[in-house]
Amino acid sequence: MTSRFALAALAAAALASALAGGCADDGAPRAAAVEPARPAPAAACEGGAAPAAPPKAVGFAVGDRAPSFEWDGEDEAGRRARISLARYEEPCAARPRLLVVRVHGGAWCGTCRWHAEHTSDLFALPEGDRLRVLDVVVSDRDGSPARAEDLAAFRGLVDPGARARVAFAVDPAMELARVAPASGVPVPLYVFVDTRTLSLRGYLSNPNPDELADRVGAIVAELDRRPAPARREPALVDGLFHADEWDMIRGATGLGAPPPDPTNDVADSAAAAALGKALFFDAGLSPGGAVACATCHDPAKQLSDGAKVARGAGLGSRRTPRIALAAHARWQGWDGRADTLWSQALLPLEHPDEMGGSRLFVVRRVAERWAREHAAAFPGRPLPDVSRLPAEGKPGDAAFEALPPATKEAVTRAFVDVGKAIAAYERTFRVAENRFDRYARGDAGALTPLEKQGLLTFMHVGCMQCHWGPRLTDDAFHVTRMASGHPGAADRGRELGAAILGASELTRAGRFSDAPSPLLVRPGAPGAFKTPALRGVAGGGPFGHGGESDSLSSVTELYGRGGLPDGDPRTIGALEPWLLRFDEAAQWGMPPFLATLTAEPIVP
16 A cells, blocks of 8 residues: 655654654654553542643653643534633543544645545544544635634535534644644644543544544554554555545646636626737837837746746846736735736836836827727726826826826726736636646546656645645745745745735725725735746746746755755745655656646637
8 A cells, every 4th residue: 555655754754753752772763653542540530630741842742641722713513612622621431532633724725625525534434423523724725824713714615514523723823733843744634632531642644534544443442442443455546546636636637717807897808808918918018118018928938938037127036927827816926916817917017127117108008009999898988188197107106196186096097907908818818738637537648657656746745735726726825945036135925915915006805896805915924925836837947936946856856855944045934834845756756747737828
């Protein structure tokens, strides 16, 4: 049977060492063995709970009494409550039950979502009536620390048949990271606790269904002081993949049209897309007449530019992302400074290092060159009379601020229409299917044995926590400690993007949105960047937000080492605990699979 951690032995050994007491006398890592059940102290059944074990300096091990964690949460009935491990203690129970604490990254986490959606499978085990389940969520769907209000969304992921048997809590400080080794531990992390003694009985990191069933059966048998049931013999798809892995592989294909965008009332208008196409290729939107959207997003270069960092009117500090699938994204840009496709289209027009223009300049260009196309795309929304307007200007410029409020409003609305037309054109982009798609649909010969092994490695080291779904991204923000494109300086990433978004009037919540909706912008983590879509990663480098990696193998090597080391001035932020460090075999094993993830753009 292929173990999920067969290709990540170094991390597994570290996890076993952290929780099960390090190494045996011969230096070999110890397995995470289940210790015999300890009887409940008599005092506990006479009115007093068993005393907690003294806290260890680092973590706690199998057999220890679990610390007295307590969090905000919801009980099994969905009512707000303080949830503590102590509430599960049953010192006088005739036979113990098993508390299954599942530490989830949040709704961004693909593997966590799978386990939440299959919670009923836990209760369907022979030991199901002996189980209690507590889901502990550490972050929201964007990767920010979780709050109690995030639990409703996560509760919705748990299959309805099991939801009423699960309690939920938020652990934004990830206190349960004390059970995780420095090498990282993919989530969901299962922590098993004996409800009679509140002692830790075992743990598993992102287990496959058979591994989970075997461990639950073994632990309950140990608590009952009887032999463990026979281990399951899993049925592997293509001789390689467990049921959960194959489900996620199948879920990573089938990319269709982008989701609706109610904030843009011309999002799917053919006339708006025609205007947007003209604007996308119009270098006249930049004052120098040399930079168009297509300059950096060249259809001949996978809708990027192939450069380390973008070069427009000036030199940027981040790599130009591919935008063939941008219409599917929840956030736009590396740091999520825009929350709609149309607002993202507007940002480069006024950025000094990109197109270097202003809204007055852009609206004048549209009125003088594209007035007929604009009228077809936006009937009943005439352009302002530009004959009496300054040549250039944007908010903050003296020329723009001197205009009457009604004129500024009219200019900005016309400017927003430019973004909405470009977005309508970008929504028509599609990508061709690749060999991975054919494999996911059941064509076993679509990938070579080496590529399949790379896919297996990709899953075993936890990449599908963040890289899942048809685009292979979670659209969340994570600290991976990759180098910035700033010479000798770190890029603050989402911290900067959240601040820019929070101060913008061009958001889905603002008055220029055609369907205003609440915008929740939480403070971003310094050094966190949006997970790039891996569909299309085979289109060539450079890679990373700073363009510092020139090959897929250099990216996997960096991830395997845990990113740049502490103290390196090119990055900032603490590496997230669920990011697993992995050895050279895994680092070099993944690129053959990644090279199958083509996304040839189909651009009208």
